[in-house]
Amino acid sequence: xxxxxxRIEEIKPPSSDVGMIGWVRHHLFNGVFNxxxxxxxxGFLIKIIPDFIRWAFIDSVWFTSGKECHAAQGACWSxxxxxxxxxxxxxxxxxxxxxxxxxMIILISMLVYSRDWNRWxxxxxxxxxxxxxxxxxxxxxxxxxxxxxxxxxWSGLPLTLLLSFFGILMSYPLGxxxxxxxxxxxxxxxxxxxxxxEIIRGVPLITLLFMSSVMFPLFLxxxxxxxxxxxAQVAIILFTAAYIxxxxxxxxxxxxxxQYEAAESLGLNYFQMMRLIILPQALKIVIPPTVxxxxxxxxxxxxxxxxxxxxxxxxxxxxxxxxxxxxxxTEAYIFIAMIYYICCFSMSQxxxxxEKQLEYKHTPxxxx
Amino acid sequence: MTTEQTSxxxxxxxxxxxIEIIGMHKWYDDFHVLKDINLEVQPQERIxxxxxxxxxxxxxxxxxxxxxxxxxxxxxxNGTELTRDLKNIERVRTEVxxxxxxFNLFPHLTILENLTVGPIWVRKTPKKEAEELAxxxxxxxxxxxxxxxxxxxVSGGQQQRVAIARSLCMKPxxxxxxxxxxxxxxxxxxxxxxxxxxxxxxGMTMIVVTHEMGFAKTVADRVIFMDFGEIVEENxxxxxxDNPQHExxxxxxxxxx
Numbered sequence: 001x002x003x004x005x006x007r008i009e010e011i012k013p014p015s016s017d018v019g020m021i022g023w024v025r026h027h028l029f030n031g032v033f034n035x036x037x038x039x040x041x042x043g044f045l046i047k048i049i050p051d052f053i054r055w056a057f058i059d060s061v062w063f064t065s066g067k068e069c070h071a072a073q074g075a076c077w078s079x080x081x082x083x084x085x086x087x088x089x090x091x092x093x094x095x096x097x098x099x100x101x102x103x104m105i106i107l108i109s110m111l112v113y114s115r116d117w118n119r120w121x122x123x124x125x126x127x128x129x130x131x132x133x134x135x136x137x138x139x140x141x142x143x144x145x146x147x148x149x150x151x152x153x154w155s156g157l158p159l160t161l162l163l164s165f166f167g168i169l170m171s172y173p174l175g176x177x178x179x180x181x182x183x184x185x186x187x188x189x190x191x192x193x194x195x196x197x198e199i200i201r202g203v204p205l206i207t208l209l210f211m212s213s214v215m216f217p218l219f220l221x222x223x224x225x226x227x228x229x230x231x232a233q234v235a236i237i238l239f240t241a242a243y244i245x246x247x248x249x250x251x252x253x254x255x256x257x258x259q260y261e262a263a264e265s266l267g268l269n270y271f272q273m274m275r276l277i278i279l280p281q282a283l284k285i286v287i288p289p290t291v292x293x294x295x296x297x298x299x300x301x302x303x304x305x306x307x308x309x310x311x312x313x314x315x316x317x318x319x320x321x322x323x324x325x326x327x328x329x330t331e332a333y334i335f336i337a338m339i340y341y342i343c344c345f346s347m348s349q350x351x352x353x354x355e356k357q358l359e360y361k362h363t364p365x366x367x368x
Numbered sequence: 369m370t371t372e373q374t375s376x377x378x379x380x381x382x383x384x385x386x387i388e389i390i391g392m393h394k395w396y397d398d399f400h401v402l403k404d405i406n407l408e409v410q411p412q413e414r415i416x417x418x419x420x421x422x423x424x425x426x427x428x429x430x431x432x433x434x435x436x437x438x439x440x441x442x443x444x445x446n447g448t449e450l451t452r453d454l455k456n457i458e459r460v461r462t463e464v465x466x467x468x469x470x471f472n473l474f475p476h477l478t479i480l481e482n483l484t485v486g487p488i489w490v491r492k493t494p495k496k497e498a499e500e501l502a503x504x505x506x507x508x509x510x511x512x513x514x515x516x517x518x519x520x521x522v523s524g525g526q527q528q529r530v531a532i533a534r535s536l537c538m539k540p541x542x543x544x545x546x547x548x549x550x551x552x553x554x555x556x557x558x559x560x561x562x563x564x565x566x567x568x569x570x571g572m573t574m575i576v577v578t579h580e581m582g583f584a585k586t587v588a589d590r591v592i593f594m595d596f597g598e599i600v601e602e603n604x605x606x607x608x609x610d611n612p613q614h615e616x617x618x619x620x621x622x623x624x625x
Contacts, residue, residue: 256472258468258470258472259472259474261435261466261468261472262466262468262472262473262474262531263474264435264461265433265435265461265464265465265466265535266461266485266486266490266534266535266538267458267461267462267486267490267538268485268486268489268490269458272489272490276485276489277474277485280476281474281475281476284476358476360475360476360518360520361517361518361520361521362518362520362521363520363521363522
């Protein structure tokens with residue numbers, strides 16, 4: 001009953017509940033099942049990791065020939081280092097390989113620069129147009145004194161990046177249009193969209209690539225040929241667009257009907273309503289599955305081997321058929337896996353960044 | 369007109385009605401949701417529509433701006449008949465503003481952008497002018513300081529006032545309100561009703577579906593009671609509340625008052 005203010009003593013939480021020990025206790029050992037799982041997993045890692053490190057780094061050889069590799073105990077990273085130019089550039093003429101290298105550097109630099117949406121303006125648009133032109137000239141040649149290199153020789157990483165970049169860029173808007181078409185009340189448009197989506201989704205990409213390469217030329221008049229890479233590119237775009245369409249349709253269905261009604265009540269026409277109100281919200285909802293589809297599209301580029309185009313996965317396979325390097329597939333595929341991982345992980349990182357930027361601002365608590 | 373009503377008297381009789389609904393029927397598949405609706409609304413008239421849930425009152429006003437289609441009869445808004453013709457529909461929608469029970473603000477746009485999207489894209493107003501118009505109406509609904517916020521950052525009462533301002537930016541001749549305060553916490557209902565009363569006093573033609581009978585008594589020129597898809601009774605407020613004619617009206621009033 002004293003009226004003086006009592007200073008409350010600072011009582012610290014029990015030491016086994018906070019800090020490192022607390023974290024370990026709560027995350028790794030909270031409960032019987034989790035504790036057992038932790039022990040099992042740690043046991044497994046303790047067994048595997050030292051062996052892996054010894055194989056990959058301590059006993060490994062990096063710059064030897066194939067024969068010397070066979071004699072060594074550890075990983076033979078030479079399979080990559082000695083074949084790096086073929087691995088990356090494939091059948092592109094040896095002396096001209098600086099050209100796809102420069103083209104890839106331009107592409108990656110432009111992509112990294114364009115990550116920030118605040119930088120998107122007319123100047124950037126022109127820069128992209130110019131860059132694409134330069135990349136095209138570098139790859140194809142024939143202008144400015146560059147030796148022409150036909151597109152069937154384009155292979156390795158440049159081919160993978162090319163097919164994925166345009167595949168992703170073009171399939172997304174096409175997929176959105178198809179999704180809107182499928183929702184349309186006009187029977188012809190709706191029928192076309194449904195048929196397209198269901199047929200394309202019903203066949204594997206390999207079928208489309210095969211058809212584009214073998215069947216499609218049969219319909220062309222004598223002597224007319226369409227570039228093989230272009231045919232593969234179109235097949236990839238058409239394929240991916242069908243999947244994007246269904247995902248976007250899911251987003252449209254998830255939209256609150258009231259948004260449509262409010263937009264219509266204001267007098268917005270169909271295109272204005274879609275562009276300003278509905279699509280910005282619907283596309284945002286389906287960013288996770290959309291990015292999943294685009295990441296798959298990136299990896300699906302390896303299927304072009306079916307029409308004798310050699311992307312980076314298939315140049316790797318070619319290296320391994322060489323008797324000197326047969327047997328080192330583990331090292332070669334680890335390298336390829338890392339390249340794919342870097343690309344796909346960048347895409348998924350970027351998508352998370354976009355999601356964060358687009359989060360609707362709201363108050364953390366109720367009320368103004 | 370009683371001494372309680374201080375609002376403007378609507379023009380009656382010799383001027384053309386701004387909304388005419390003639391013999392209107394609507395079905396959802398087999399369900400006859402609106403039966404033989406006949407209604408004339410004069411310019412600057414304020415009408416309150418009440419009735420039990422499922423009576424078709426929301427459906428009826430949604431037919432007026434073609435959010436719902438009617439199957440029989442005519443609806444003529446400001447001289448334009450509502451048919452399948454898209455041009456007529458769009459013309460009607462620019463003259464009729466609607467306020468929804470659940471606000472329906474666009475969450476990805478700021479409050480200012482919510483207000484300017486209509487004028488900029490439908491009326492082709494230049495951006496600066498649209499923004500000045502928007503700020504003007506935000507001041508009328510008494511929340512100009514929230515212009516740069518997003519809808520998710522303001523309270524329900526403020527959101528509904530933004531929704532009213534958004535409709536007003538299109539300078540409509542008629543405002544429809546579909547249970548505007550039903551989704552609000554009680555302490556926010558008054559701020560929205562005050563805005564609606566101000567609007568009524570300025571002479572806006574209004575049709576309001578609501579359960580707020582205080583509002584009806586203050587501002588309405590006519591109260592319409594609907595039940596099972598029909599207009600059962602309509603009268604000016606005092607007569608309506610003090611002397612209901614039909615049994616169903618009496619039953620409804622006994623339940624809500």
